[in-house]
Amino acid sequence: MTATDPALTALAQGWSALSLLHGQIESHIERLLQAGHGLSVREYSLLNTLSRQHDGDGGHLQMKQVADAVVLSQSATTRLVSRLEDRGLLSRYLCPTDRRGIYTDVTPEGLALLERARPTNDAALRDALAEAARNPALAPLVRAIEEAGVPLASAPPSAVARGAACAPAAEAVS
Template sequence: MTPLPQGWCALSLLHQRIETRIERALQAGHGLSVREYSLLALLSRQHHGPGGHLRMQQVADALVLSQSATTRLVGRLEDRGLLNRYLCDTDRRGIYTDVTGAGLTLLAAARPTNDSALRSALDDAAQDPRLAPLVTTVEQLDRAAAATGS
């Protein structure tokens, strides 16, 4: 196998290990999937911006999901009282979604679980020579983002 496919395989393996670790921790501790957590986190960041919401297509694009998968995901969280959906005032074709107070509360409780599972998964992956360089890169990106306030 050439270096590019080897790198891709390593990246895929790292992603899978991290997502599996976080999924188990979030499900056990908070009854959330990784996608549900990601959606709550995405929408929570919008509360400090204009409108505090996103169109469903923006959600789909940000989470790299199909429109139908996004609709099902939002529906599940809406049924749990964690999100709201509503029509755009100026364009009735536009549907927005917004995180509720209950969603923000659950997100705040789940964030330490997510962060701890991520750290643990990265620490374990750093022990694998195939994954260690990727872990180093992820940590460098994190430090750079922290330095710039992103």
């Protein structure tokens, strides 16, 4: 392949369109979450991810799994967890069965904020996708997202009880 290869050019244009779509969506959601709830997109994503933990096997996420789910480095995720813990939205605790494990739960205050922010996030995502669909360069990507069948509304969170077994969490977070 050369720099002028049509396939390479098409790939670069597709990547550029995908990057543009992501940036527009994230920027729109960020503005509305900040204005309405004092949350960044990353903070919302972290709260949302951690709210889905459960008491069953693999229900508690290790920090690396959390980092992967919110698309941040482990150190950035740890700093984000610390900021949200300082705000009273998260709490950390040692796993009672493996003292090396440190887990994070969403506090009742964090769950309440997440519930208030969820409709804002979902509406902002729908609005941003609708706006992007009007752009001929982005419309195929929006259609692909819609055809993937991924629901835009989030499922309700489930609170996690502290004393549950701390077996390593499953590989992926959805």
